[in-house]
Amino acid sequence: MNDNVTDNTSATDGSKRILLVCRHAPYGTSLARESIETALAAGALGVDITLLFINDGVWQLYNHQQVSVIAAKNHGAMLSALPLYGVERLLVDEKSLSERGIKASNLTDIAEVIDKDQVKHLLANCKVILSF
Template sequence: MAMSKSLSIIFNKAPYGTQSGRELLDIALMAAAFDMEICALFIDDGIYQLLRDQQPDILHMKNHSATFKALELYGIETVLVSSEDLRLRHLSTEQLMPVAEQAEPNKIQQVIAQSDFVFML
């Protein structure tokens, strides 16, 4: 039996202005259906994807942030947010949805290096 492949999905853009966050989330959930080991990594402005209490309806956009709470339901257990990028943006984990674990950049790089596939939009 073949070993399952691993996929790292890197969220590195703010949640609004592009569709990349929504599209990467869709990719993660679809890949989970194929029994791949999936890691969701939030770096750079991608950490804003996880902010609590977003109100994109003000911008006439759909709110996809609540869907991040489904990652665990889909078996996506490795969800990391860059502690350095949180510090640089003066954010704390209390301001984020409780779906990600803080990780130093070297840990995130290690996860990426060990992945069979990496997606970033």
């Protein structure tokens, strides 16, 4: 997957590449959930999409979410459905993790950690951004 992030010739220069930027934590608002529903729809429709988890969006990937009491669906479980829908490019910003004291081992293993240069490259090379 790392190759896709840095490869100029194919993965990041696609003229219709959609980048979904996920900046919000799960549960507090429905933004995180609705962003993942967008990604699931993209997967179901065969639309090429990449997800970038940055800022508080990285909390979506945090392990061991338990929603037995609050009125919400388990966000982590929802995320884990993404690869089943063919959405496999899930990237997480390293700087946002370190700012929050989150280790990569605290995250579900479906996402790949990328550094700030890779984030810049990703933003520069997508065609359109869906901001969540």
